[in-house]
Amino acid sequence: MFLDLHCHSVSSDDSRATVEQYVKWVQVLRKRGYVVDGIVLTEHRKFDFDKDYSALADQYGVLILKGSELDTRYGHFLVYGVSEGLTRDIDFSDVRMDARELMRAARQHDAVAIPAHPGRFGIGLTEYIQQGESFPGVDVVELLNGGGRAGENERADELCQQFGYLGIGGSDAHLTSHIATCMTEFRAAIANESQLVDALLSKQFQPVRLEATAGVPSA
Amino acid sequence: MPYFEDIELGDQIGPVERIATDEGVARFCDVWSPPTPNRFTDAQTARESGMTGPIVPGIMAMAMMAQLLTDWAGPDAIRDLDVVFRQPIPHNRPLTLEATITDLRQENGQNLAECDILMLGAQGERHVGGKAVVSLPSRG
Amino acid sequence: MTMELSYDRTLHGKEHRAGPFEITADMIAAVNASLGEQGAAFSSDADAKEQGFRGMIAPPTLCSIFVREVQLPDVGLDFGRTQMHAGQRVQPIAPIYAGDRLTASSHLKDVYAKTGRSGTMVFVVWETTFRNQDGDVVAEVQESFARRE
Numbered sequence: 001m002f003l004d005l006h007c008h009s010v011s012s013d014d015s016r017a018t019v020e021q022y023v024k025w026v027q028v029l030r031k032r033g034y035v036v037d038g039i040v041l042t043e044h045r046k047f048d049f050d051k052d053y054s055a056l057a058d059q060y061g062v063l064i065l066k067g068s069e070l071d072t073r074y075g076h077f078l079v080y081g082v083s084e085g086l087t088r089d090i091d092f093s094d095v096r097m098d099a100r101e102l103m104r105a106a107r108q109h110d111a112v113a114i115p116a117h118p119g120r121f122g123i124g125l126t127e128y129i130q131q132g133e134s135f136p137g138v139d140v141v142e143l144l145n146g147g148g149r150a151g152e153n154e155r156a157d158e159l160c161q162q163f164g165y166l167g168i169g170g171s172d173a174h175l176t177s178h179i180a181t182c183m184t185e186f187r188a189a190i191a192n193e194s195q196l197v198d199a200l201l202s203k204q205f206q207p208v209r210l211e212a213t214a215g216v217p218s219a
Numbered sequence: 220m221p222y223f224e225d226i227e228l229g230d231q232i233g234p235v236e237r238i239a240t241d242e243g244v245a246r247f248c249d250v251w252s253p254p255t256p257n258r259f260t261d262a263q264t265a266r267e268s269g270m271t272g273p274i275v276p277g278i279m280a281m282a283m284m285a286q287l288l289t290d291w292a293g294p295d296a297i298r299d300l301d302v303v304f305r306q307p308i309p310h311n312r313p314l315t316l317e318a319t320i321t322d323l324r325q326e327n328g329q330n331l332a333e334c335d336i337l338m339l340g341a342q343g344e345r346h347v348g349g350k351a352v353v354s355l356p357s358r359g
Numbered sequence: 360m361t362m363e364l365s366y367d368r369t370l371h372g373k374e375h376r377a378g379p380f381e382i383t384a385d386m387i388a389a390v391n392a393s394l395g396e397q398g399a400a401f402s403s404d405a406d407a408k409e410q411g412f413r414g415m416i417a418p419p420t421l422c423s424i425f426v427r428e429v430q431l432p433d434v435g436l437d438f439g440r441t442q443m444h445a446g447q448r449v450q451p452i453a454p455i456y457a458g459d460r461l462t463a464s465s466h467l468k469d470v471y472a473k474t475g476r477s478g479t480m481v482f483v484v485w486e487t488t489f490r491n492q493d494g495d496v497v498a499e500v501q502e503s504f505a506r507r508e
Binding site (some may be wrong): 232237243244246249250251253268269276277278279281284285286289290292293294295296298300301302303304326349 | 386389390392394395396398399400401410412416418419420421423424427441443444445446447448449450451454501503
Binding site (some may be wrong): 013014044045069075076096121122123127204 | 394446471473474475476477478482493
């Protein structure tokens, strides 16, 4: 199945799209022949425990899961499988947290933390590795990011080749029509956040661009 | 002018190509009157702020994006224009303005079309991105 | 190592008023000239009346040029040197006519930190309400500024 693992709704400070607009736009993409099975909302520096999108998900036939994108002193990290326990151990609003600490805490709480847009100039993991930092906990990075500038996804690709990292894909949409431009194809069927974490740990996935889903039978 | 009933999700407004010239920015700044020297009209000040040259003021870029919508839907059609300035906008370079209809709804007796709206550079770089809501007439 | 933002928190809830700002036909014409705007309703009373307005109107984002006239107080932010305009929202509520005198009322909406390509940034967000001489709200404007390290 094809999931967009990185997008922001109006719950993030810099996004202008509502969740309903995203799932309506998924219908437009489906009409155009693309396959989009679900999206994971990764709001900046927070996790929306109080938001329930199940009615929207049912109405539009789109899986809607929740995660977070956290700022760290080593770039942004996508976190899947967020629990109250994790938010007790990690201050999600702390833009200078140590990403290695976040990755450790995430695993302790059955979540995973994955470097977002690692090739991004000025803030991607590549920059910090070049500065001599090492990240032994990393084995998956966001290889395809829909919000990048020219050359940034290529830098992520080089990083994956150099360190043998696996890659996920996400649109990093902040606007409605940018949803699902990049996604992750999973072998497993995923219906909730816990299954998403399991599927990421299984390493049975690959990043894809929206165009690559044209004509693919839907899951 | 477009009618609400004729619009579908995914419809495009534009693209329209525009250039903010040195003269255009200078004239805009004459009305806006930011403190001088500034990074909009003075190359040295722009360089000191880390720019390669003078840049287009955000509110001027926004006015250009508003034009895309008023040309399409009428002078008082805009209900909301909400943009994020992502990259500095250079003078004298082609800028592409475009919008995509993302939502259609009726609210308080108005027919509203919401769109994503972008200002892109010649290499597709996203200078400004945001959303807008315009009110459209109905055939009914 | 949580990042504590130091700024004047007493500004929350305080309104800062300014004006009146007169919207003149010359001002509208000058903005039109800078933008290549040729819309009839923005060009003359006669053209605007043909479109059903009672006179020439200002382009919808024009009022935002007055936000900086409000003399917003220094938020006392102990962070960064360079400030960039990060975002702007204009919600036009009623037409603004040539000859209108607008007053502005602004308040601090938010101050928060985030990181991006250019490092750590602190965002300061102001909201301004514009009213005309009759006291009618004509536009709401929100501006955010990013302070960089």
